[in-house]
Amino acid sequence: MTNFFSSNFKLGILGGGQLGKMMLYDTRKYDIQTYVLDPSQDAPCKIACDHFQQGNLMDYETVYNFGKKVDVLTFEIETVNLEALVQLEKEGKKVYPSSKTLEKIQNKGEQKLFYEENKIPTAAFTRFSNKAHLTEGITNNRIKLPFVWKSTQGGYDGKGVSIIRSGADLAKLPDTECIAEHLVDFKNELAVIVVRNPSGEIKTYPVVEMEFHPEANQVEYVICPARIDSKIAQKAVIIAEKVSKAFEHVGVLAVEMFQTQEDDILVNEVAPRPHNSGHYSIEASYTNQFEQHIRAILDLPLGATESKVGGIMVNLVGKEGHTGDVIYKNIEEIMKMKGVTPHIYGKKQTRPYRKMGHVTIIHENIDEARKIAEKVKNTIQVIS
Amino acid sequence: MTNFFSSNFKLGILGGGQLGKMMLYDTRKYDIQTYVLDPSQDAPCKIACDHFQQGNLMDYETVYNFGKKVDVLTFEIETVNLEALVQLEKEGKKVYPSSKTLEKIQNKGEQKLFYEENKIPTAAFTRFSNKAHLTEGITNNRIKLPFVWKSTQGGYDGKGVSIIRSGADLAKLPDTECIAEHLVDFKNELAVIVVRNPSGEIKTYPVVEMEFHPEANQVEYVICPARIDSKIAQKAVIIAEKVSKAFEHVGVLAVEMFQTQEDDILVNEVAPRPHNSGHYSIEASYTNQFEQHIRAILDLPLGATESKVGGIMVNLVGKEGHTGDVIYKNIEEIMKMKGVTPHIYGKKQTRPYRKMGHVTIIHENIDEARKIAEKVKNTIQVIS
Numbered sequence: 001m002t003n004f005f006s007s008n009f010k011l012g013i014l015g016g017g018q019l020g021k022m023m024l025y026d027t028r029k030y031d032i033q034t035y036v037l038d039p040s041q042d043a044p045c046k047i048a049c050d051h052f053q054q055g056n057l058m059d060y061e062t063v064y065n066f067g068k069k070v071d072v073l074t075f076e077i078e079t080v081n082l083e084a085l086v087q088l089e090k091e092g093k094k095v096y097p098s099s100k101t102l103e104k105i106q107n108k109g110e111q112k113l114f115y116e117e118n119k120i121p122t123a124a125f126t127r128f129s130n131k132a133h134l135t136e137g138i139t140n141n142r143i144k145l146p147f148v149w150k151s152t153q154g155g156y157d158g159k160g161v162s163i164i165r166s167g168a169d170l171a172k173l174p175d176t177e178c179i180a181e182h183l184v185d186f187k188n189e190l191a192v193i194v195v196r197n198p199s200g201e202i203k204t205y206p207v208v209e210m211e212f213h214p215e216a217n218q219v220e221y222v223i224c225p226a227r228i229d230s231k232i233a234q235k236a237v238i239i240a241e242k243v244s245k246a247f248e249h250v251g252v253l254a255v256e257m258f259q260t261q262e263d264d265i266l267v268n269e270v271a272p273r274p275h276n277s278g279h280y281s282i283e284a285s286y287t288n289q290f291e292q293h294i295r296a297i298l299d300l301p302l303g304a305t306e307s308k309v310g311g312i313m314v315n316l317v318g319k320e321g322h323t324g325d326v327i328y329k330n331i332e333e334i335m336k337m338k339g340v341t342p343h344i345y346g347k348k349q350t351r352p353y354r355k356m357g358h359v360t361i362i363h364e365n366i367d368e369a370r371k372i373a374e375k376v377k378n379t380i381q382v383i384s
Numbered sequence: 385m386t387n388f389f390s391s392n393f394k395l396g397i398l399g400g401g402q403l404g405k406m407m408l409y410d411t412r413k414y415d416i417q418t419y420v421l422d423p424s425q426d427a428p429c430k431i432a433c434d435h436f437q438q439g440n441l442m443d444y445e446t447v448y449n450f451g452k453k454v455d456v457l458t459f460e461i462e463t464v465n466l467e468a469l470v471q472l473e474k475e476g477k478k479v480y481p482s483s484k485t486l487e488k489i490q491n492k493g494e495q496k497l498f499y500e501e502n503k504i505p506t507a508a509f510t511r512f513s514n515k516a517h518l519t520e521g522i523t524n525n526r527i528k529l530p531f532v533w534k535s536t537q538g539g540y541d542g543k544g545v546s547i548i549r550s551g552a553d554l555a556k557l558p559d560t561e562c563i564a565e566h567l568v569d570f571k572n573e574l575a576v577i578v579v580r581n582p583s584g585e586i587k588t589y590p591v592v593e594m595e596f597h598p599e600a601n602q603v604e605y606v607i608c609p610a611r612i613d614s615k616i617a618q619k620a621v622i623i624a625e626k627v628s629k630a631f632e633h634v635g636v637l638a639v640e641m642f643q644t645q646e647d648d649i650l651v652n653e654v655a656p657r658p659h660n661s662g663h664y665s666i667e668a669s670y671t672n673q674f675e676q677h678i679r680a681i682l683d684l685p686l687g688a689t690e691s692k693v694g695g696i697m698v699n700l701v702g703k704e705g706h707t708g709d710v711i712y713k714n715i716e717e718i719m720k721m722k723g724v725t726p727h728i729y730g731k732k733q734t735r736p737y738r739k740m741g742h743v744t745i746i747h748e749n750i751d752e753a754r755k756i757a758e759k760v761k762n763t764i765q766v767i768s
Contacts, residue, residue, distance in 0.1 A: 303719070326390050
C-alpha cells in the first residue's frame with residue numbers, strides 16, 4: 001500500500017480550472033502533494049496546489065515532462081496531449097483515466113462508435129470528415145433537418161454543439177470533422193456519476209435531472225435526486241455502470257443521458273472527470289465527487305454515494321452586457337436563505353455567459369430546495 | 385456592502401495551524417483573499433492562503449505590521465499579541481473577535497471573573513498569582529484537595545490543566561499564575577458552538593457531547609447531537625448564547641460546559657474561534673463552523689446550523705512510542721466504512737499524542753455512527 005498522506009507521493013493534475021480547484025480542497029484534506037499544469041498564470045488552481053506550472057496542455061513535451069515528475073497523473077479537462085499520456089504509460093506511469101479511455105472519449109465520433117460497438121443505447125448518428133461532406137450528406141438525403149451537429153473535437157460547456165434546423169443554421173457552422181445526430185424528443189435530460197477504481201470497485205450516485213427554462217431552453221437547475229419514476233432511474237444507473245465498465249474507466253465519469261418520450265434511456269455523452277452535474281455532491285452527498293475521484297485514481301476504497309439531503313445546483317454565469325471586474329450582486333441576500341452555498345471559482349473578470357461559479361441549495365425536502373433555488377436564481381447577478 | 389468575493393479585499397489570519405487550514409477551504413470556496421501569519425515555515429496554512437508570512441504571533445511589531453496590510457483581522461489561536469490588536473482597532477482596523485473579547489478570554493483568571501460578574505454559572509475557584517501563593521492557599525485551607533489547577537496563560541489542548549489530588553501532584557506544577565477550581569462531579573461534558581456577527585445576529589449549533597474512555601478518562605468521541613435530555617440541551621444552548629452576548633463575541637465561539645450530577649450546567653471554558661468540538665460540522669452540518677466564522681467576521685448573514693445527519697469526531701493523535709515521519713496505518717481500512725472521512729492536518733512528523741488529524745463519522749442514525757466510530761478508533765494508528 002502506497003503511503004499517500006503527508007508523504008512524498010506526488011499527484012499530477014492536467015488543467016487548473018475550477019474542477020481542479022475543487023479537487024484541491026480534498027487533496028488538502030488528505031494532505032496529498034499535488035502538481036498542477038495549466039496554460040494560465042491566473043488559473044484557479046494556482047494556490048492550494050503544492051507546485052504550479054504554467055504550460056500548454058496540448059504540447060507533447062510539456063505534458064510528458066510534467067508527467068515524469070509525478071507518481072499518478074490525472075486531468076480535469078479532456079483536451080490534453082494524448083500521445084504524451086501514451087508514452088508515460090509505456091514507461092510505467094499511472095495515468096487515470098487511461099490514455100486508452102481518453103482516446104475513445106476525446107473524439108465524439110469515436111465515442112459514438114464505441115457506444116454502438118458496446119450495444120450502449122445512443123441516438124442514431126452519421127459521421128462527416130468536414131463541412132463539405134456534411135452538406136453533401138444533406139443533399140443526398142443521408143441526413144435530414146433538423147439534427148444535432150457536434151464537432152468531434154474540443155467541445156466544452158455546450159460549445160461545439162448546435163441544433164441545425166435550416167440552411168441558415170448550417171451556414172454558420174465551422175469547417176470541422178463532425179457528427180450529425182438524430183434530434184431526440186426527450187422528456188428529461190438525466191445524468192449519473194459513476195466512479196470506478198483500478199481494482200474494479202464501482203459505485204454510482206443517484207440519478208440527477210437537468211431542469212430546463214421553459215422558454216430559453218437552457219439548463220437552469222441540476223436536481224438530485226431526479227424527480228422521475230424509480231424504474232427509469234434504475235435503468236439509467238444500469239446503463240451508466242455499463243458505460244463505465246465498457247470504457248474501463250478509472251475515476252469519476254459523468255454519463256449524460258436522455259429519457260425519451262417512450263421512456264427509453266439514450267446515452268448522450270460522457271465526461272471522464274468530475275462534472276457540473278455532480279457539484280451538488282459537495283454539500284449533499286456522503287462523499288463528494290472530487291474526493292471520490294481522488295479515492296478512485298489512487299485505488300483507495302470508494303466512499304458512500306448516498307445523499308444526506310436533497311441538492312440542487314444553479315450555475316453562476318456572467319450576465320449579458322457585463323464585461324470586467326466581477327461583482328456578485330445580492331450574494332448576501334442568497335446567503336440568508338437556508339442551505340444555500342455559493343461557490344466562487346476565482347475568475348476576476350466576468351463576461352457574458354462565462355461560468356463564474358455555482359450555487360448549491362440543500363434541503364431535506366427537495367421541493368423546498370427547488371423553491372429556494374428559484375429565489376436564488378432570481379436574486380443573484382454576476383455583473384461588472 | 386463591501387465586495388469580498390474575487391476582489392481586492394484582504395482577510396488576515398493570525399496563526400497558520402490546522403484550524404486556519406480548514407478555514408482556508410472556505411475562503412477558497414468564496415475566493416476571499418487571505419494573508420496568514422505563523423511562526424513556522426511548515427505551517428499547514430502555508431499553501432492555500434494567498435500570502436503567507438513567517439513571524440512571531442506574540443511580537444507587537446510583527447502582528448501590528450501584519451494587521452496593517454489587511455482589511456479584517458481574525459485569529460485561529462488565542463496566544464497572539466493583544467496590544468497590537470488594541471492599536472490596530474484604535475486606527476480603525478476591524479479585528480474579530482475584538483481585543484476586548486480576547487483580553488477577557490486569554491487569561492483564565494479573568495475569564496472566570498467575567499463569568500461571575502455576568503452571572504454565568506461556573507465552578508467555584510480561587511486565583512493565585514504564583515505557586516507559593518497556591519501552596520499557601522492549601523496550607524491555610526483556602527482551598528482543599530482535590531482541585532483542578534489551571535495555568536491562567538497559554539493553556540492549549542489540555543496543556544496547562546491538571547487535577548491535583550496529592551502533594552506529589554502539586555510538586556510537579558510549574559510556577560505560574562493559576563486558578564484552583566472546584567473539581568466538578570459531572571455526568572457529561574458538553575459543548576455548544578455559538579456564532580455571532582457584528583450586526584448582532586446569533587445562532588447556535590446543536591449541543592455536542594464528549595464521550596470519555598471509561599478507564600483512560602480521555603475524550604474519545606465528540607458526538608452531535610448529544611445523547612441527553614432535550615431540556616438539558618435547551619439549558620446549555622441558552623447559557624452558551626448568554627456567554628457569546630456577554631463577551632460581545634464576533635465569530636465562532638466554542639462554549640465547553642459540564643452537566644453536573646444535579647443536571648446543572650456549568651461553563652468550563654470557551655475558545656473564541658473554530659474548535660475541535662465543531663469539526664463534525666464539516667460533514668454533518670448545513671454550514672460548517674469555518675464557513676460560519678468567515679460569514680460572521682465579515683458581517684455576512686449567518687448560515688443554517690442544523691445537522692444534515694448525525695456526526696461523530698475522533699481525534700487522530702500520534703501513538704505512544706512513535707516519533708518521526710508519519711504513517712497513517714490502516715487508513716484505507718477506515719475509508720471502506722460508510723460515512724468516514726479522515727482529515728490529515730499536514731504535519732509530516734508524528735510524536736506521542738501530537739494532534740495529527742481527525743476522523744468524522746456521519747450517519748443518519750447516531751447509534752450506527754457510534755458503532756462505526758469505535759471501529760475507526762480501533763483500526764487506524766498514527767505511527768512512524
